[in-house]
Amino acid sequence: MSTEVRVRRMKAADVEAVAALAAGLPAAPQWQRDAYLxxxxxxxxxxxxxxxxETAAAGLIGFTVASVISPEAELESIAVLREFQRAGVARxxxxxxxxxLAATGVKVVLLEVRASNEAALSLYRVLGFAEAGRRTGYYAHPAEDAVQMRRGIE
Structure with missing residues (x-):
């Protein structure tokens, strides 16, 4: 069984698996299929x-989406199946x-995350992000602050 992780561009054929992966992770954004398309x-x-x-044995195990408005990008989502978390897949x-992003001229990556999402905050810090501010009451259900983070791209 191969555990080598391969990263590639998302395709339309991946959308169902991506949506299912996100649906199984309560902290992941719950986008509609059309949003991924x-x-x-x-x-x-x-x-x-x-x-x-993806891996040969498990198939799709994670995904990420970022919007680009050069020279900035926003990390909109990064999600990994629970059984592959803490194994370097997100990294x-x-x-x-x-x-x-660097190839498109992006110099800074921004993101927002729930203040209570300690696992995500820890991951983002490991990836080189630093807190840049807060948005009070940004999230609903439950109401919660958003931590704004940023990271430069060399």
Whole structure:
């Protein structure tokens, strides 16, 4: 059984698996199928980069989506199946994403995360993000602050 993780561009054929993966993770954004398809549309008004991580044995195990408004990008989502968390999959996805963002001229990556999402905050700090501010009451259900974070791309 191969555990080698491969990262590639997301395709329309991946959308069902991506949506299912996100649905199994309460902290992940719960986008509709159409939102993922829009992220793949090269003609869309908002340019996005969407990547997936997979293994030969398990199939799709993670994904990330970022919107690009050069020289900035917003990390909109990064999610990994529970059984593959803390195994470097998110880091690998992010490294590939950074390479793609740098190629488009992006210099800074921004994100927002629930203040209570300690696992995500820890991951983002490991990936080199630093807190840049807070948005009071940004999230609903439950009402909660958003931590704004940023990271430069060299």
């Amino acid at each position: 829009a992220a793949l549309d090269p003609q869309a008004r908002s340019v996005r980069i969407a990547l997936v991580a 690998r996805l992010f490294e590939f994403l950074v390479a793609e």
